[in-house]
Amino acid sequence: MARFGILTSGGDCPGLNAVIRGTVLQGEMVHGQEFVGYRGGYRGLVYGDVMPLERSVVRGISQQGGTILGTSRFGPYTEPDGTPQNILARMAGLDVDGVIAIGGDGTMAAANRLLEDGVPIVGVPKTIDNDLEATDYTFGFNTAVEIATEAVDRLRTTGNSHQRCMVLEVMGRHAGWIAMYAGIAGGAHAILIPEQPESLEQICTWVASVRDRGRAPMVVVAEGFTFPDMDQAHSHKGLDGFNRPRLGGIGEILAPLIEERTGVETRATVLGHIQRGGVPSAWDRVLGSRFGQAVSDLVADGDWGKMVALRGRDIVRVPFSDAVGHTKTVPLDQYRGARATFG
Amino acid sequence: MARFGILTSGGDCPGLNAVIRGTVLQGEMVHGQEFVGYRGGYRGLVYGDVMPLERSVVRGISQQGGTILGTSRFGPYTEPDGTPQNILARMAGLDVDGVIAIGGDGTMAAANRLLEDGVPIVGVPKTIDNDLEATDYTFGFNTAVEIATEAVDRLRTTGNSHQRCMVLEVMGRHAGWIAMYAGIAGGAHAILIPEQPESLEQICTWVASVRDRGRAPMVVVAEGFTFPDMDQAHSHKGLDGFNRPRLGGIGEILAPLIEERTGVETRATVLGHIQRGGVPSAWDRVLGSRFGQAVSDLVADGDWGKMVALRGRDIVRVPFSDAVGHTKTVPLDQYRGARATFG
Amino acid sequence: MARFGILTSGGDCPGLNAVIRGTVLQGEMVHGQEFVGYRGGYRGLVYGDVMPLERSVVRGISQQGGTILGTSRFGPYTEPDGTPQNILARMAGLDVDGVIAIGGDGTMAAANRLLEDGVPIVGVPKTIDNDLEATDYTFGFNTAVEIATEAVDRLRTTGNSHQRCMVLEVMGRHAGWIAMYAGIAGGAHAILIPEQPESLEQICTWVASVRDRGRAPMVVVAEGFTFPDMDQAHSHKGLDGFNRPRLGGIGEILAPLIEERTGVETRATVLGHIQRGGVPSAWDRVLGSRFGQAVSDLVADGDWGKMVALRGRDIVRVPFSDAVGHTKTVPLDQYRGARATFG
Amino acid sequence: MARFGILTSGGDCPGLNAVIRGTVLQGEMVHGQEFVGYRGGYRGLVYGDVMPLERSVVRGISQQGGTILGTSRFGPYTEPDGTPQNILARMAGLDVDGVIAIGGDGTMAAANRLLEDGVPIVGVPKTIDNDLEATDYTFGFNTAVEIATEAVDRLRTTGNSHQRCMVLEVMGRHAGWIAMYAGIAGGAHAILIPEQPESLEQICTWVASVRDRGRAPMVVVAEGFTFPDMDQAHSHKGLDGFNRPRLGGIGEILAPLIEERTGVETRATVLGHIQRGGVPSAWDRVLGSRFGQAVSDLVADGDWGKMVALRGRDIVRVPFSDAVGHTKTVPLDQYRGARATFG
Known part of the structure; x- marks a missing residue:
């Protein structure tokens, strides 16, 4: 046998x-x-x-x-x-x-x-x-998207109650599929993926536009997303005169920068391992x-x-x-289709 | 505009x-x-x-x-x-x-x-x-399958505790997709779909085989499933000497027949409208x-x-x-692939 | 030891x-x-x-x-x-x-x-x-209430989309706790429990009142609920001239009666065993x-x-x-408190 | 009026x-x-x-x-x-x-x-x-506990698959109710609450004991929990010769310390705002x-x-x-009752 x-x-x-x-x-x-x-x-x-x-x-x-x-x-x-x-x-x-x-x-x-x-x-x-x-x-992937979408749904109610911008960091080192799907399903106002850098200015423009319509901005970001000058933007000199090294993930980098530049109180949540376990x-x-x-x-x-x-x-x-060795990234036209409705 | x-x-x-x-x-x-x-x-x-x-x-x-x-x-x-x-x-x-x-x-x-x-x-x-x-x-469809699968998961624990056969009737008048997916996801011991009639004997053979292995049989049946001689099998003479007309759905028809023929206590649940509403x-x-x-x-x-x-x-x-007019049924080879592991 | x-x-x-x-x-x-x-x-x-x-x-x-x-x-x-x-x-x-x-x-x-x-x-x-x-x-009890409430939430969207009255039958043979809690949590327009008979007229008055406000009536009924003249109300003479015996549960008895008397299309769902199994x-x-x-x-x-x-x-x-032998029923003042907001 | x-x-x-x-x-x-x-x-x-x-x-x-x-x-x-x-x-x-x-x-x-x-x-x-x-x-509170418990359930499967210690930080600045309930419901091996300091040695003893039984340790910690010498234990001198200030929450402080002292790979998850929003x-x-x-x-x-x-x-x-001004903390005898089964 x-x-x-x-x-x-x-x-x-x-x-x-x-x-x-x-x-x-x-x-x-x-x-x-x-x-x-x-x-x-x-x-x-x-x-x-x-x-x-x-x-x-x-x-x-x-x-x-x-x-x-x-x-x-x-x-x-x-x-x-x-x-x-x-x-x-x-x-x-x-x-x-x-x-x-x-x-x-x-x-x-x-x-x-x-x-x-x-x-x-x-x-x-x-x-x-x-x-x-x-x-x-x-x-x-499907389970991860369902969990991430439930998190978006939950964060949205807190954002609306406090008029805050909520940033959710989800998995996706090289490809932004989870962010794309959870962002679309949850009606995010900006979705940020590794495949497509966006400038901090652009992100803040989306956030401010949502705030100006009286709503609470919801941002979903894949862990692998980067923005130009990211290392410079989030570092800051400590009391000892040296730049601090990068700490935390992209969500925690983005939140204070968005808050500082838009004036909208902003909170980050890192979903982490919860996305990959369970039923x-x-x-x-x-x-x-x-x-x-x-x-x-x-x-x-x-x-x-x-x-x-x-x-x-x-x-x-x-x-x-x-x-082997062929990464499937989010097609740029699909991202651009979603992006057209951001803000 | x-x-x-x-x-x-x-x-x-x-x-x-x-x-x-x-x-x-x-x-x-x-x-x-x-x-x-x-x-x-x-x-x-x-x-x-x-x-x-x-x-x-x-x-x-x-x-x-x-x-x-x-x-x-x-x-x-x-x-x-x-x-x-x-x-x-x-x-x-x-x-x-x-x-x-x-x-x-x-x-x-x-x-x-x-x-x-x-x-x-x-x-x-x-x-x-x-x-x-x-x-x-x-x-x-995806939402319906998730809801039906959760029902299978829930019924299974009751079946195991009471050593009962649980029959779950799900939607699917002409095609058995929901039954197929929820049945596979929930690990059902028999999945019954409109595309493929199965005899009552065959169904009871599966149920008895599961019982003989010491487990509680789980049957998922699409509302449109029929079996040969169905009308005759489930009718019975009333006190007035007339056959009763068919009552209830296929789940409620099957349950007493399975119980009668296998000796396994059997309960039917009709999921109904819960499958189509909600988040x-x-x-x-x-x-x-x-x-x-x-x-x-x-x-x-x-x-x-x-x-x-x-x-x-x-x-x-x-x-x-x-x-228009083209119904997509479950391909028979896909059904037969699943069927090979029934019982 | x-x-x-x-x-x-x-x-x-x-x-x-x-x-x-x-x-x-x-x-x-x-x-x-x-x-x-x-x-x-x-x-x-x-x-x-x-x-x-x-x-x-x-x-x-x-x-x-x-x-x-x-x-x-x-x-x-x-x-x-x-x-x-x-x-x-x-x-x-x-x-x-x-x-x-x-x-x-x-x-x-x-x-x-x-x-x-x-x-x-x-x-x-x-x-x-x-x-x-x-x-x-x-x-x-808590798990059963959560499951029943989720069912109410799901049925409500179907009711609203089709302008139907939805009737949900939940467990509760001698006491209406599950119906009370799920009904309150789900915002039902009528909650019917064994402890408190309500007439069919009263139920239909609530349903019609909701319909008149342009909404879809939601009724939660415990399996042990009865109403005066229930046996007479739902029986009907068959072709053979004899009254049919009572079939199905209270939900299935109520639905056609509500529909007949209010003109509101009505559907019953029996939650059944799903309430008692699973996580x-x-x-x-x-x-x-x-x-x-x-x-x-x-x-x-x-x-x-x-x-x-x-x-x-x-x-x-x-x-x-x-x-032993002391049944805890829903206190009537608590029921009446909820009842004051029915319809 | x-x-x-x-x-x-x-x-x-x-x-x-x-x-x-x-x-x-x-x-x-x-x-x-x-x-x-x-x-x-x-x-x-x-x-x-x-x-x-x-x-x-x-x-x-x-x-x-x-x-x-x-x-x-x-x-x-x-x-x-x-x-x-x-x-x-x-x-x-x-x-x-x-x-x-x-x-x-x-x-x-x-x-x-x-x-x-x-x-x-x-x-x-x-x-x-x-x-x-x-x-x-x-x-x-009940919603928060359900969400936190689902997170424990999810993290546990990842812990078991990778033989890792998973640390979940939940809300509770002055009282550990959410940690207590979610920890008991999820079967955590250690529950850490503000009301009751535990030494790092004790925590690591519990973790090691679970590891020695071949299982993956699960720790639930309330955000307000502290342990003796905490500030010293997790600080470390930077390249500039100064101690780094405390960064992150208690979960992120504990995880590397547990890993260092027990040799068990350890990951922290901070549930954060997800606990307070949503349905x-x-x-x-x-x-x-x-x-x-x-x-x-x-x-x-x-x-x-x-x-x-x-x-x-x-x-x-x-x-x-x-x-006003009366904080309800977890009774110590209730904590000690749960604590007796840790590890």
């Missing part, structure tokens, strides 16, 4: 457990496969640290956040034991015929190297930021389940070196080489 | 207000358009019953369920006043240059007739059932907003006779003639 | 697992107690069907609905084996020094009989209906945890025949004899 | 709008009263800045966060115009017979001074921190509505100088003099 090892690698993400469950159910019931779970990402692969993964183990886990396998940011080749020979020997010792790696761009790059080194491996894309070009959407949305559970079922089919076919992906309504297979 | 009338027609759906708001914001700020809202669907069009629709009116409405315009199932031609001449005269009297109709298949069919009769009109697709072939997804999910607000912005562009171009639609990540335009 | 058995009896209720966890944590860490869990309520007590209950078993269960012990409506004395002698022998065989029974009025009455028959037993009150006089609030509210988890900690103290003191209860902000101990 | 002015003062709080609505409905329908709303707290009182408050204005506002009247932290006597003579003259000019002030301890203290200066005024207590001795609970819980809407109805009765009786309050299940009246 074919036997496969599943690992989750990188930051946790709502929907991981749905992938694991979908793979195991489809594998056991349709293909007669067996599974083990590697603990702690690639570390488990290198050291042969596994847990049993049977149908009874994955019972009801789709609605749990995080990953029952644990995860780490550890790559397979970063320790002395992390050699292809050792990894293949460990796999053989555990009767594992192939590996299913669930993770982001770094995980897929590592999977591609393992493949080149002879490890039978396939992938399931995971990024809460939704910034993988090879798939229309990744699971976890996954139904959408993410469905996408995770579909990915899981599809990756069981993938290993049943021995179609190594591929990653499952969503295209339109369909699940497709994409070679690692096409999937 | 160009001036357009917006109407919402058919059953209410989370995301309608986001469409209205998106249209008005984009129209005012990008195209310099003006808008009025027709009250109560096509009835408002026929009788010239309008409300002002300015930026200040649509403030913050995206997060409200329902439609601020009101809706009805009234067609434009079902009353004596409902003639093209009268409608065009009313539009002229109100300085309305074109109509934006937000609705489902029936609404689009009526819009197509109005178009043929000389009324400048465009459409925005709406169906909570997600069963319009011309668009990948419709707004409202829309972020996803539906984004999709509604994008549809709204796109339909403002559509009337700016005078591209009458088109409906906006989602294809992959893009918003496209589809002629009414291609959009 | 003292060793106690815990059982949950009657309908499931959000917060049961918090009680179990609170008891075990407090017992193990503060009093050095041990615990077993009786499966399926009193049935487990009679047949000695137990599961281990250690700290590791109760990990993270507070946020789960239902009860990990399972429950039943089975009393201890309803089967041949259900004798005090047998029960005490089973307890001795399992080294169980006393029993903690979590349940409602019937469970407490049974506990009282067991006590009189020599079984060392204490109680934790449980009723989702909040109708036990001996305690200010019971866990589960408990924080409030119910806290109350459950406090009850659990307090009952561990209770058995540590050997204070048999008592039930823990909430009075103001404090947890107190109440003798079974004072707790 | 008697006419009263309502103002909301201090930080916003879920449930304020329910109070306003409850007052207006009860006042109009039961007592025949009229109302105006003062804009922006006491500022509106001083400058006679009012908005109409009729039944139609308060429609559906109970489910909105914030306050439709706006609020400020401005006291009545802090500006030149803020004299009793001017305030009474403004009231006379607007035909206002008395004032209803909704706010916290500072608001009530100001109300008491106004009373002594001849202004007919009554109060409704408001504090999200639940720290007013005169009332068992205040509205807003109020049903419980807070009910409490707000009851307070509103009761305060309408209060002014109907001309019972000036009183504040409404919750005692057990009842709404009572408390003189300002008894209500």
Whole structure:
């Protein structure tokens, strides 16, 4: 009976457990496969640290956040034991015929190297930021957007009651998808994303325009957003005569600058880890389940070196080489379409 | 200045207000358009019953369920006043240059007739059932799935505590999308949809198999599901010697039959109207907003006779003639993929 | 080391697992107690069907609905084996020094009989209906009210969009607490509870008054509400010349009658089991945890025949004899206070 | 006809709008009263800045966060115009017979001074921190606890997946009620409140103990918590040789210290303003509505100088003099009861 090892690698993400469950159910019931779970990402692969993964183990886990396998940011080749020979020997010792790696761009790059080194491996894309070009959407993104939008809804009522500008910082280091979606859903007056620098003057113009209409400005900013002269703008000389180093995230940098330049009392909130944990949305559970079922089919076919992906309504297979290193940023025309209604 | 009338027609759906708001914001700020809202669907069009629709009116409405315009199932031609001449005269009297109709298949069919009769009109697709072939997804569907999934999650704990079979009836007269998505997300042991009849024996086999594994069976059934000999199976002779007519929905028909044949105590819950009201999910607000912005562009171009639609990540335009009358059912291979893990 | 058995009896209720966890944590860490869990309520007590209950078993269960012990409506004395002698022998065989029974009025009455028959037993009150006089609030009630209120919020938007009267039937067989709280929180135009019959004329007067102000009437009705001549009002002669028996709940009885008499299109929704399952509210988890900690103290003191209860902000101990058989109904002055603003 | 002015003062709080609505409905329908709303707290009182408050204005506002009247932290006597003579003259000019002030301890203290200066005024207590001795609970607290508990639930899954210690900072400057409730509900391993200093060593002992059991430590800390030598512990010399001043809140101070001393990777999340905005819980809407109805009765009786309050299940009246300046902190025995199960 074919036997496969599943690992989750990188930051946790709502929907991981749905992938694991979908793979195991489809594998056991349709293909007669067996599974083990590697603990702690690639570390488990290198050291042969596994847990049993049977149908009874994955019972009801789709609605749990995080990953029952644990995860780490550890790559397979970063320790002395992390050699292809050792990894293949460990796999053989555990009767594992192939590996299913669930993770982001770094995980897929590592999977591609393992493949080149002879490890039978396939992938399931995971990024809460939704910034993988090879798939229309990744699971976890939807949950993050729902949580961020609820935060916008909540902050708005405080802003309106106190006539304050509220700044919400959400995830998105290289791509502003969460900010875009939560900003549109929450009716933000400005959305700031890494893909498109905006000047502090422009931001303050939007804020002042909202204030002048008698409303409380709502700004959603992705953590990776920068503005020209940012380092200069927010530093200030301390009592000791030296500039203070940059502290806090972009939200905390922006808030006092907006307040200073517009006169509108401004408060920043950093959503942080709350965006990535907890009960996954139904959408993410469905996408995770579909990915899981599809990756069981993938290993049943021995179609190594591929990653499952969503295209339109369909699940497709994409070679690692096409999937790795392509960041999906927010298209500028889509941003400009939203931007036209800011302020 | 160009001036357009917006109407919402058919059953209410989370995301309608986001469409209205998106249209008005984009129209005012990008195209310099003006808008009025027709009250109560096509009835408002026929009788010239309008409300002002300015930026200040649509403030913050995206997060409200329902439609601020009101809706009805009234067609434009079902009353004596409902003639093209009268409608065009009313539009002229109100300085309305074109109509934006937000609705489902029936609404689009009526819009197509109005178009043929000389009324400048465009459409925005709406169906909570997600069963319009011309668009990948419709707004409202996502919210309904989230609500139905939460219900599955809740019922499951009661089922487990009492070792009962719980049957949840969700919307879906002709297509089982909500049942499919909520069933997968909630980990149902059987999902029953209109597209695919299953015999009572098969259903009871699934239920018994779950019970035999010591778990509480969870069945999600779309309101339009039927099974062979359904009318006969659930009728029973009353004290008066006559068969009782069919009462209640499919959930209430199934529950006693399952209980009788498997011996597993079974309870039905009909989710009903709760699925279609209330705060829309972020996803539906984004999709509604994008549809709204796109339909403002559509009337700016005078591209009458088109409906906006989602294809992959893009918003496209589809002629009414291609959009009307094509029901998008759950693909049978997708159903069979899920079905393989039932029980 | 003292060793106690815990059982949950009657309908499931959000917060049961918090009680179990609170008891075990407090017992193990503060009093050095041990615990077993009786499966399926009193049935487990009679047949000695137990599961281990250690700290590791109760990990993270507070946020789960239902009860990990399972429950039943089975009393201890309803089967041949259900004798005090047998029960005490089973307890001795399992080294169980006393029993903690979590349940409602019937469970407490049974506990009282067991006590009189020599079984060392204490109680934790449980009723989702909040109708036990001996305690200010019971866990589960808060969660039910939050769920019912969310349903009111959702139905309201549909009512407003379609100008319909929406009727929501919630739990409450003998007391209308859930209806009162959800009705007030959701701003219902009429709240109907078992404690206070209202005539169909009065109900329709409220509905018509709301309609006349241009709004959509919202009615919240407890399942135990009745109105004078109810049986006559909703029955109708069938084709066979006989009156049909009463079908469905009070919501489904009221809706067509309201529609017929006021001319306002009316829809009923029966919330049903959704109210009692799923993730408990924080409030119910806290109350459950406090009850659990307090009952561990209770058995540590050997204070048999008592039930823990909430009075103001404090947890107190109440003798079974004072707790059993006293239904806490909605005070009529509180109902009349709310009623003055109906319509 | 008697006419009263309502103002909301201090930080916003879920449930304020329910109070306003409850007052207006009860006042109009039961007592025949009229109302105006003062804009922006006491500022509106001083400058006679009012908005109409009729039944139609308060429609559906109970489910909105914030306050439709706006609020400020401005006291009545802090500006030149803020004299009793001017305030009474403004009231006379607007035909206002008395004032209803909704706010916290500072608001009530100001109300008491106004009373002594001849202004007919009554109060409704408001504090999200639940720290007013005169009332068992205040509205807003329940919503804050639910939001904070959801955050604990979410963070826990990330902690478990990454084997990290998660620290959540919640509101509570002088009293730790939110931390206590959310910590108990979420099953935190340590709860840190202002009322009870704990040493860094003790905190790290708890964290290490959880880690040693293979679990991810969860710490909930109130913003007002301090530990001995805190200022020293978290300061460090900068490149310039001076100690850095304290930056960030207690969560951000604790996280690196815990990580440094236990070796457990630790992350802090500051919940901040999200706790106080958005849709109020049903419980807070009910409490707000009851307070509103009761305060309408209060002014109907001309019972000036009183504040409404919750005692057990009842709404009572408390003189300002008894209500002001008494902080309700978490009872130490209740804290110690919870503390016994930490780690």
